[in-house]
Amino acid sequence: MRDTREVLLRVPPSCRPKGAHDHEKSELTESIEEYTEGIYRLQEEMEIVGTGDIAKYMCVRPASVTVMLKKLQELRLAEHTPYQGVRLTEKGRNLSISLLRKHRLVERMLVDFLELPWDDVHDLACKLEHYISEDVADRIAIAMNFPTTCPHGNPVDATFNDGSRRLETCAVGEKLHVVKVTDERVEFLTYVLDIGLVPGVHIELKARTPFGDVMTLSVECENGTMNDVSIGRDVATSIWVTNAGWDAAKQPEI
Numbered sequence: 001m002r003d004t005r006e007v008l009l010r011v012p013p014s015c016r017p018k019g020a021h022d023h024e025k026s027e028l029t030e031s032i033e034e035y036t037e038g039i040y041r042l043q044e045e046m047e048i049v050g051t052g053d054i055a056k057y058m059c060v061r062p063a064s065v066t067v068m069l070k071k072l073q074e075l076r077l078a079e080h081t082p083y084q085g086v087r088l089t090e091k092g093r094n095l096s097i098s099l100l101r102k103h104r105l106v107e108r109m110l111v112d113f114l115e116l117p118w119d120d121v122h123d124l125a126c127k128l129e130h131y132i133s134e135d136v137a138d139r140i141a142i143a144m145n146f147p148t149t150c151p152h153g154n155p156v157d158a159t160f161n162d163g164s165r166r167l168e169t170c171a172v173g174e175k176l177h178v179v180k181v182t183d184e185r186v187e188f189l190t191y192v193l194d195i196g197l198v199p200g201v202h203i204e205l206k207a208r209t210p211f212g213d214v215m216t217l218s219v220e221c222e223n224g225t226m227n228d229v230s231i232g233r234d235v236a237t238s239i240w241v242t243n244a245g246w247d248a249a250k251q252p253e254i
Contacts, residue, residue: 028075030130033099034058035068036077039088040096040158048085100158103129104150105140111151112144118151118198119189152189153180153199153240167205168213168236175204176241183238195229196221197239 038057042049051069055062069086072078077092088096103125110121132140141147141156149155155162164179178201181192192198196219206228207216213233218226231239 028095030127032068032071032075032077033095033130034126035065035072036088036092037096037099039072039078039086040093040100043088049087050085051080054086097158098134099129101156102132102137104154104156105137105144105147106132107150107152108144108147108156109140112147119193120186121151122184122189123186149180149199151199152182152184153178154182162240162242164240164242166237167215167239167241168233170205170241172205172207174243175202176243177202178239178241180240181238182240188235188238192235192239195219195231196227197229197231197235203241 035054035058039049039054042053042057046053051062051065054065058065069078069080072092073080075091076089077095078086078088080086106125106128107121110116110124111118116124147156148160162179167176170176178197178199180199181189181197183189197203197217202220204218204226205215206218208214213236214230215232215236216228216230218228221227
């Protein structure tokens, strides 16, 4: 017998199967956006970004990168020229800047408003950034009084140059101010939090070994005393500093 019951409930538009008019939006999957954002980050670090660099950064096989690059080119997000590397198009660059803004605003909200651990919000923000509209991001910025950095010190406006440099480039005797931490893996953030090497603290580079490049730092503690710690190059490359007392330029409003 045919069921003639009337269904009054309707699924919200955002939850419905995508139609032809939603094709372009549906093509921008979470994975595609993560690759685009990853390439942007790599472009900030090196002149030529190769498929091998992307594979290492994304922790995937080179063959997976090759497949994804074809999709990015089809969507006009990136260009790949053999032996000349991968470059984002203007469309890809704008997408990455938008994603990073959402990511860093979400991190700030999770830490400052929801009081989640400083070293355990990056992965959650990585997921949420793909589902937040520009309007929602704007409202978060307003609610959080227009933060200029994420909790780890990275600019909300990814195009802003904060004038910092890697700790590994500094010389013995320099007095420095920690600006940001760029390795946002949970285990890395937990480690630097444990030794007090976080944005806002003052440090002094006391010594470094001629081989192995181990640095000895005096790190400012909450009570104003200095604590000596030793770190390797893999840590120093992800800690960005300025000279102590350096007045950073005023960052633009978000």
